Amino acid sequence: MTLSLQDLPSTEVRPQTSSKSQVRLDIIRSAFSRRSMFRAVGVLSVSLGLTTLQSVPGARPAMAAPSTWWWCRDYSGHPTYSEPWKWCNPNGSVDGYVGTSFCVPGGKYHRTDSRVRDGVRYEYFRRFSSCADKNAWRWLRNEGPNTGPRNVFCSDGRFVARRGGRVIFRHPSVCRRHDRKKFNF
Amino acid sequence: MTVEAKTTPSLRCTMADGSTVVLDVPGFQVNDIWNQRVIVRRGKVDGRRPDAAFNHEFNISPRGNARGLMEHLLAADVAQQISMQGGTLLVAHSRERETQGIAVWEGRWHEMSTLLLPGEKDSDALSLFDGLLFDDTPDGLQVRPTADRELGVMVAEFATGVEGVGEVEITPATASLAAVPQWSGARVRAGEVWRVDLTLDEDPRPQYGLRLASRSAVVNVIPTDTGDAQQREPLRFLDELRSLSWEQKGATS
Numbered sequence: 409m410t411l412s413l414q415d416l417p418s419t420e421v422r423p424q425t426s427s428k429s430q431v432r433l434d435i436i437r438s439a440f441s442r443r444s445m446f447r448a449v450g451v452l453s454v455s456l457g458l459t460t461l462q463s464v465p466g467a468r469p470a471m472a473a474p475s476t477w478w479w480c481r482d483y484s485g486h487p488t489y490s491e492p493w494k495w496c497n498p499n500g501s502v503d504g505y506v507g508t509s510f511c512v513p514g515g516k517y518h519r520t521d522s523r524v525r526d527g528v529r530y531e532y533f534r535r536f537s538s539c540a541d542k543n544a545w546r547w548l549r550n551e552g553p554n555t556g557p558r559n560v561f562c563s564d565g566r567f568v569a570r571r572g573g574r575v576i577f578r579h580p581s582v583c584r585r586h587d588r589k590k591f592n593f
Numbered sequence: 594m595t596v597e598a599k600t601t602p603s604l605r606c607t608m609a610d611g612s613t614v615v616l617d618v619p620g621f622q623v624n625d626i627w628n629q630r631v632i633v634r635r636g637k638v639d640g641r642r643p644d645a646a647f648n649h650e651f652n653i654s655p656r657g658n659a660r661g662l663m664e665h666l667l668a669a670d671v672a673q674q675i676s677m678q679g680g681t682l683l684v685a686h687s688r689e690r691e692t693q694g695i696a697v698w699e700g701r702w703h704e705m706s707t708l709l710l711p712g713e714k715d716s717d718a719l720s721l722f723d724g725l726l727f728d729d730t731p732d733g734l735q736v737r738p739t740a741d742r743e744l745g746v747m748v749a750e751f752a753t754g755v756e757g758v759g760e761v762e763i764t765p766a767t768a769s770l771a772a773v774p775q776w777s778g779a780r781v782r783a784g785e786v787w788r789v790d791l792t793l794d795e796d797p798r799p800q801y802g803l804r805l806a807s808r809s810a811v812v813n814v815i816p817t818d819t820g821d822a823q824q825r826e827p828l829r830f831l832d833e834l835r836s837l838s839w840e841q842k843g844a845t846s
Contacts, residue, residue, distance in 0.1 A: 416788040426776035577661030
């Protein structure tokens with residue numbers, strides 16, 4: 409056992425004495441040197457992709473960002489949007505089972521506990537990187553794509569269902585809250 | 594997919610786009626039920642609308658995952674069921690007015706599903722699978738577009754669980770470069786490791802996740818308990834990780 413939490417560098421705060429990440433350089437070199445990558449997506453799209461990732465506000469690991477993120481991406485033009493799912497949907501689709509039952513009771517973040525219902529044990533996890541490397545995001549009424557009647561706070565997660573200790577199914581899930589005053593967003 | 598220890602990797606799975614994810618960590622039990630997030634892009638990106646507006650997201654899992662959702666969470670009944678490409682495509686709607694439905698193609702070993710808006714038409718649900726060719730094998734489900742040049746299949750993430758550790762979410766390294774700090778992480782056999790601060794504004798207790806980057810993949814570890822005193826097994830998992838890779842189809846590296 410050599411790793412300890414206290415000794416690990418943070419993803420958000422650069423240590424006072426630090427060297428460049430070698431694995432990061434390897435990833436960049438690999439992206440530009442692999443023939444299959446060029447065949448698959450082309451030089452231009454790789455370059456644009458890497459550049460874009462670096463320029464997304466809040467996606468920069470060096471940024472000491474708050475734990476909430478209000479603008480993930482702009483999906484206002486999605487043709488299949490329908491109320492109310494769009495507000496808690498960073499991936500531009502209807503995937504993710506959305507609802508308040510996935511929230512910490514009385515809180516605005518995705519729950520991380522477990523509970524048993526009808527003989528099935530549900531374990532909940534809070535994903536921390538799904539929305540521009542953040543867990544949560546908010547849509548404020550009349551800001552960005554939210555032209556709906558309410559402000560919305562979303563926190564991303566996943567649940568795992570077990571019976572007799574064995575995993576029987578699993579799926580992404582999203583906690584959604586509406587009351588801005590009550591939940592402070 | 595195979596789940597074995599000792600001489601073979603803990604996990605090797607063929608992704609929808611033909612790429613392969615390998616996780617080799619002896620002594621840990623990797624769940625054999627997993628989620629693969631797949632994005633199908635339809636139409637030509639025109640710059641006038643967000644790229645994501647052309648996307649629809651699906652979940653690929655071992656067969657039976659969607660049936661569990663239908664039975665235990667969605668309270669859904671099957672409305673349409675048709676045979677398609679050696680499998681079955683079915684559409685199910687919830688008996689509860691505001692709960693999502695689900696459409697799923699079930700193959701022999703795996704399935705590809707997407708949740709539906711409440712009340713979504715069956716014809717619209719079925720059309721989400723238009724132009725997709727399925728090749729299901731024990732190693733994984735590959736999904737290819739037909740000759741339509743304006744249809745693309747991309748894999749965004751592979752997620753599963755490790756007993757005693759928590760959830761692991763794996764992404765291709767090039768797509769996750771922004772999540773890899775510019776400064777060095779702690780060096781382990783499989784790559785470099787950082788801690789991710791997950792402390793919340795509504796709960797001041799320190800909470801952490803872990804991130805490891807290898808040359809071809811990034812893995813986020815979401816511990817079963819994110820408290821700072823509960824990280825022993827997640828840290829041991831990353832320390833013991835022999836290799837983590839996400840190799841593109843036909844890669845020569």
